[in-house]
Amino acid sequence: MELTTAEENYLKAIYHLSDGGKKSVATNDIAAEMNTKPASVSDMLRKLGDKEVIEYRKYYGLQITETGKRFALQTIRKHRLWEVFLVEKLNFAWDEVHEVAEQLEHIQSTLLIQRLDSYLNYPKFDPHGDPIPDEFGDVRARPRVQLNEMEIDQTGQIVAVKDSSAAFLRYLDKVGAYIGARIKVLDKVEFDGSLEILVDQKKTLFMSKDVAGNILVLQS
Amino acid sequence: MELTTAEENYLKAIYHLSDGGKKSVATNDIAAEMNTKPASVSDMLRKLGDKEVIEYRKYYGLQITETGKRFALQTIRKHRLWEVFLVEKLNFAWDEVHEVAEQLEHIQSTLLIQRLDSYLNYPKFDPHGDPIPDEFGDVRARPRVQLNEMEIDQTGQIVAVKDSSAAFLRYLDKVGAYIGARIKVLDKVEFDGSLEILVDQKKTLFMSKDVAGNILVLQS
DNA sequence: ATATATATTTAGATACACCTAAATTTAAAA
DNA sequence: TTTTAAATTTAGGTGTATCTAAATATATAT
Structure with missing residues (x-):
């Protein structure tokens, strides 16, 4: 069908x-x-x-239905693989890929996706940190916490964002945060829940609880 | 528009x-x-x-119209760039690329095509040897002759095929001919125009005038 | 429980890209 | 030059994906 x-x-x-x-x-x-x-x-x-x-x-x-899930996961898989391609091979920024991937995900060719997957070295996550389902629709999600839920001195790596709107992605880029960045919580303000974060052991930045709630971290 | x-x-x-x-x-x-x-x-x-x-x-x-030509050349450019991508990066055979490229050529994104072009190192010809228009629609075609029009002892390189149907491409693959192969005309039969060809200085093969008429050669 | 608001569906249109069958125009043959 | 054949266009209809406006069903409030 x-x-x-x-x-x-x-x-x-x-x-x-x-x-x-x-x-x-x-x-x-x-x-x-x-x-x-x-x-x-x-x-x-x-x-x-x-x-x-x-x-x-x-x-x-x-x-x-189960059939429906299979179809949905297949489309999501294609979307995310193309996003990896656009960022890693064609040097797109992560706030530029969505629209194009939205078109590319509908190209019909099983062979194409198999080859693309292999060419990209079977990536497990897309540039926003979201997991890429395998060809059977299996997803292995990483356990992730929202940055605003972390405590002082805890460390980890930014692996995903909840709101992946272009506006938010541009904001992150601007302040020097990115998927893959190693972070440490330096301080947390009781009053409004805002945080002071150390990025890559060199840069500190302040962010509101709302912003931090949009950032997902793999703790280490 | x-x-x-x-x-x-x-x-x-x-x-x-x-x-x-x-x-x-x-x-x-x-x-x-x-x-x-x-x-x-x-x-x-x-x-x-x-x-x-x-x-x-x-x-x-x-x-x-001139506008029409611009649009047509733009689509042809996209089609052929994707063909190069499929063959060179995803290891498609040249008889497998057409259908997929037919879909990919309609993806709308100027940036995508610019980046793809750059990633592929600004190729001038697609895997079938057809010229790729540049972003202004300019095409620089190579002077090519049909293999059946060549004389005994003349040499050259296969650069394109006229009939790029999957069936013909498979046939070529099977007999050991391919785009880029260096060839020499060893013999030509007056009676039916069939030819004996040396491929890559090692393999000889016979082909009918009809087959040879479908093969385009850049003479050397 | 009845009235009101909200969510959802149906009815009726539009645009695209295609079809078959019939009409029309141009080209070729007698 | 008239007839016949071929090419092309028009008329009318289908399926997809959308819309607005109106009807209906469900949920909420008085």
């Missing part, structure tokens, strides 16, 4: 919004995520239901 | 069929090339006319 580009995009959005199939998802939320209208979503949900990638009862929400 | 994927495909076909804008093209020929029906072509020609990438007078045929 084959999915159209639009169907792949909807399924991916549903997979993310449902947190990998755990939660139920609202039509309105899908519409917001996809920048379409709820009416269009209803149309599409019927189609996805017909193709049995979701289980859909109108007004009662939906559930991704 | 933006073209849809279908419009890009039609324009590319028209560019090729018109030999770069020189000849006039028939609706039926476009339909054959695109595997569609003449009626669909008429529809599309009207649209392409509205967008002024062709000059179209119904029943009287069409002419690519």
Whole structure:
């Protein structure tokens, strides 16, 4: 069975919004995520239901099926592999890759993805630190904590961001933080939860609790 | 102004069929090339006319405009750069690249193509030996002769094939010929025009006039 | 429990890219 | 030059993916 580009995009959005199939998802939320209208979503949900990638009862929400998960993970895998390619081989900055990867993820060719994977040396994480599912859809996520939850003197490595909007990524770049940076919590202000961080043993920077909450750290 | 994927495909076909804008093209020929029906072509020609990438007078045929040529060459450039990428970086065989490149050529991102070009070291020819237009649409073609037109003892290098169907490419691979191979005409049969060819100073092979007519050689 | 608000779906349109069948125009043959 | 054949276009219709506006179902509040 084959999915159209639009169907792949909807399924991916549903997979993310449902947190990998755990939660139920609202039509309105899908519409917001996809920048379409709820009416269009209803149309599409019927189609996805017909193709049995979701289980859909109108007004009662939906559930991704196992088949649906497989398709979603395949698209996510392709998206993230292309992101690695763009950053590592074509020297894109991480705030420039999303839009292009969004197009590249729909190229249909099993061979292409196999070869790309091999060419990139079977990466396990994309440039934002998100895990890349293998060809069977298996994901090995690293245990990660939010930077704002760490205590003084604890150390680790930035491995991902929650909000990967271009604006946030540019902000991080500007202050000298990046995926892979080794960090240490120097101080934490009780009053507002803001933090003082040491980056790569040389640069200190201050950030609000909100910003820190968007940064995921692999503790060491 | 933006073209849809279908419009890009039609324009590319028209560019090729018109030999770069020189000849006039028939609706039926476009339909054959695109595997569609003449009626669909008429529809599309009207649209392409509205967008002024062709000059179209119904029943009287069409002419690519300068704008149209620019678009066509841009698409051809992208197609051929991706082919180089697939062969040189992902180890595709040259008979496997066409279908995938056909999809990749429609990815929209100027930056992507600039970076890809640079990453591939600004190649001037694709794996089939066809020239890659530069970002301004300029093509520097090599003077090439058909193998069947060469005389005994003349030498050269295979740089392109006319018929780049998967079947023909597989045939070439099988007999040990390939783009880049150095060849010498050992013998030519008057009766049917068939040839005996020395490949890479070691292997000899026989081929019909028809096969040789499909092989383009840069003489040396 | 009834009224009100919110979420969701249906109805009816539009644009794209295609189709078949019929009409029309141009070209070729008698 | 008229007839016939071939090429091309128009008419009308399909499926996909979208929209707005209206209807309906569910959830919340009085």
